[in-house]
Amino acid sequence: MAVLVIADHDGAIVRDTTHKTVTAALALSSDVDVLVLGKGAQAVADAAAKITGVRKVLLAEGDAVAHGLAEAVEATVLPLAAGYDAILSPATTDGKNFAPRLAAKLDVAPISDIVEVVSADTFVRPIYAGNALETVQSADAKKVITVRPTAFAAAGEGGSASVESVAAGEAPKTAFVSEEMVKSDRPELGAAKIIVSGGRALGSADEFHAVMEPLADKLGAAIGASRAAVDAGYAPNDYQVGQTGKVVAPALYIAIGISGAIQHLAGMKDSKVIVAINKDADAPIFQVADYGLVADYKTAVPELMAALG
Amino acid sequence: MKVLVPVKRVIDYNVKARVKADQTGVDLANVKMSMNPFDEIAVEEAVRLKEGKEHHAAGTATEIVVVSIGVTQAQETLRTALAMGADRGVLIQSDADLEPLAVAKLLKAVVDEEKPDLVLMGKQSIDGDNNAVGQMLAALLDWPQATFAGKLVIGDGKATVTREVDGGLQTVAATLPAVVTVDLRLNTPRYASLPNIMKAKKKEIAVKAVADYGVDVADRLKVLKVTEPPKRSAGVKVADAAELVSKLKDAGVL
Ligand SMILES: Cc1cc2nc3c(=O)[nH]c(=O)nc-3n(C[C@H](O)[C@H](O)[C@H](O)COP(=O)(O)OP(=O)(O)OC[C@H]3O[C@@H](n4cnc5c(N)ncnc54)[C@H](O)[C@@H]3O)c2cc1C
Numbered sequence: 001m002a003v004l005v006i007a008d009h010d011g012a013i014v015r016d017t018t019h020k021t022v023t024a025a026l027a028l029s030s031d032v033d034v035l036v037l038g039k040g041a042q043a044v045a046d047a048a049a050k051i052t053g054v055r056k057v058l059l060a061e062g063d064a065v066a067h068g069l070a071e072a073v074e075a076t077v078l079p080l081a082a083g084y085d086a087i088l089s090p091a092t093t094d095g096k097n098f099a100p101r102l103a104a105k106l107d108v109a110p111i112s113d114i115v116e117v118v119s120a121d122t123f124v125r126p127i128y129a130g131n132a133l134e135t136v137q138s139a140d141a142k143k144v145i146t147v148r149p150t151a152f153a154a155a156g157e158g159g160s161a162s163v164e165s166v167a168a169g170e171a172p173k174t175a176f177v178s179e180e181m182v183k184s185d186r187p188e189l190g191a192a193k194i195i196v197s198g199g200r201a202l203g204s205a206d207e208f209h210a211v212m213e214p215l216a217d218k219l220g221a222a223i224g225a226s227r228a229a230v231d232a233g234y235a236p237n238d239y240q241v242g243q244t245g246k247v248v249a250p251a252l253y254i255a256i257g258i259s260g261a262i263q264h265l266a267g268m269k270d271s272k273v274i275v276a277i278n279k280d281a282d283a284p285i286f287q288v289a290d291y292g293l294v295a296d297y298k299t300a301v302p303e304l305m306a307a308l309g
Numbered sequence: 310m311k312v313l314v315p316v317k318r319v320i321d322y323n324v325k326a327r328v329k330a331d332q333t334g335v336d337l338a339n340v341k342m343s344m345n346p347f348d349e350i351a352v353e354e355a356v357r358l359k360e361g362k363e364h365h366a367a368g369t370a371t372e373i374v375v376v377s378i379g380v381t382q383a384q385e386t387l388r389t390a391l392a393m394g395a396d397r398g399v400l401i402q403s404d405a406d407l408e409p410l411a412v413a414k415l416l417k418a419v420v421d422e423e424k425p426d427l428v429l430m431g432k433q434s435i436d437g438d439n440n441a442v443g444q445m446l447a448a449l450l451d452w453p454q455a456t457f458a459g460k461l462v463i464g465d466g467k468a469t470v471t472r473e474v475d476g477g478l479q480t481v482a483a484t485l486p487a488v489v490t491v492d493l494r495l496n497t498p499r500y501a502s503l504p505n506i507m508k509a510k511k512k513e514i515a516v517k518a519v520a521d522y523g524v525d526v527a528d529r530l531k532v533l534k535v536t537e538p539p540k541r542s543a544g545v546k547v548a549d550a551a552e553l554v555s556k557l558k559d560a561g562v563l
């Protein structure tokens with residue numbers, strides 16, 4: 001049995017979501033290939049070839065696959081699919097976008113967001129905002145799976161696989177128009193060891209920046225937000241942590257002025273240590289917090305900055 | 310332009326799901342059910358396309374058909390959509406909880422029949438958390454897809470969609486007919502007014518059976534068990550920031 005992992009990268013480096021997906025793939029089979037799609041992605045392919053356990057890297061290069069359009073991924077992967085028993089990708093917005101499309105083309109049931117590989121045909125995935133875990137056994141000969149990166153350790157960097165070119169597919173009916181990416185020197189939410197996350201309590205975009213950024217800088221942390229904070233325009237959409245945003249599991253998650261709705265908890269309750277700062281002692285966030293500080297963030301955050309030295 | 314909006318009846322988003330003791334699933338007896346929140350956003354956008362709200366030209370949508378696959382009570386979900394401004398409904402009755410592949414195949418059959426120019430739907434159902442049906446429907450139809458829409462502009466035979474993606478926003482233009490799945494920030498759905506709720510009672514809902522469509526809806530996945538995730542228990546309250554920092558240092562995370 002052979003497994004194809006579709007790499008997540010930013011055009012220059014392979015994201016560690018790929019390494020984590022390789023770990024899930026290796027639980028299925030020892031024959032794991034990685035497919036890199038992109039324009040000018042040779043360096044990414046070379047880096048993917050170093051991931052421990054990878055048999056071979058396939059590189060599909062071209063303008064058509066420069067922006068991860070699902071239709072182009074479909075056209076690239078379908079001709080390769082016969083050689084694989086399973087196709088895995090991280091459950092990023094890209095993976096979520098193309099994986100079900102591929103599955104439908106292959107007439108298989110996609111298995112979204114797995115957190116455990118029980119055996120080559122049996123997987124565990126969260127449902128109902130993580131309030132239940134479903135163990136499913138697939139009857140399909142070929143499997144199409146997205147992997148929740150926070151649930152798997154990253155594969156190492158001891159490999160030396162070969163890199164082969166494959167044809168890149170087109171997306172004839174979809175055109176890339178533009179993108180607006182959030183630029184930041186801070187770690188990415190998915191990769192950060194510490195996350196400070198702000199909620200509706202911050203009250204304005206200016207206050208969000210003024211309170212969260214110095215704290216994040218001091219801790220070397222990434223910044224997250226609740227849906228309410230994103231909806232209100234305090235933070236970009238990409239910061240949203242939760243059931244329908246990003247799922248994170250840092251060593252330390254500090255929630256500031258966040259109530260702890262089911263949908264928010266779904267995105268952060270697997271963090272190692274959770275801290276909540278909230279002025280309402282009955283806020284549900286305290287039910288999952290290891291350390292709770294019942295206080296107004298306006299005084300608590302400056303005091304925290306001072307205590308951190 | 311004709312718009313088709315698939316809507317699903319799911320557990321209300323305010324209710325915390327409880328796993329059944331026999332591990333066969335989630336207990337839905339006497340639980341409040343509602344329209345999947347993302348589907349409300351899709352219905353709202355379709356109605357705005359018809360009314361010409363926001364940046365949409367009036368009459369961009371000329372007819373809105375809503376379709377639900379589910380139990381008899383899913384008619385209530387369709388009524389809600391009709392009260393928001395959809396024109397007519399189709400219920401494909403099924404007591405079985407169909408998988409996304411089966412749902413996508415049934416929706417494809419509905420699209421073949423209704424021939425909409427645009428399918429607007431939720432990005433994710435909040436019960437199964439699949440985030441799959443829209444993409445699968447687009448694949449089965451061989452239509453382009455634009456998922457996780459935070460903004461939608463219809464014009465020049467295209468749906469130009471600003472997508473909420475990891476890292477920020479991406480705008481793509483999909484040639485119609487297309488499938489667009491919606492994200493949280495596309496709009497804020499309206500509450501149906503009493504007169505519109507009354508009016509919706511007279512709108513047509515066609516009730517069909519899965520068998521009417523002749524598609525294979527067999528399960529591909531066998532649910533072996535549904536269990537409760539490990540519980541996190543509440544920790545301790547700290548008196549002030551200084552105590553917090555010392556506890557975090559002791560825990561080795563600072
Ligand atoms: C379909 C759907 C999907 C969703 N997906 C997500 C998701 O992915 N992520 C997500 O986060 N939410 C999501 N939500 C929204 C979720 O239900 C909550 O509405 C949201 O998480 C609330 O955000 P909040 O905690 O910032 O705001 P609130 O619930 O308003 O809480 C604000 C908190 O701040 C505290 N506070 C106020 N002032 C101060 C102060 N001065 N100092 C300290 N504390 C203070 C208050 O006590 C309160 O607890 C979703 C909802 C739906 C319907």
Ligand SMILES: Nc1ncnc2c1ncn2[C@@H]1O[C@H](COP(=O)(O)O)[C@@H](O)[C@H]1O
Binds near residue numbers: 316376434
């Ligand atoms: N049973 C159903 N009936 C109608 N629409 C559905 C059904 N299941 C899913 N959908 C649509 O598909 C979207 C994505 O669902 P899912 O892939 O299950 O997360 C939902 O937001 C609905 O628009």
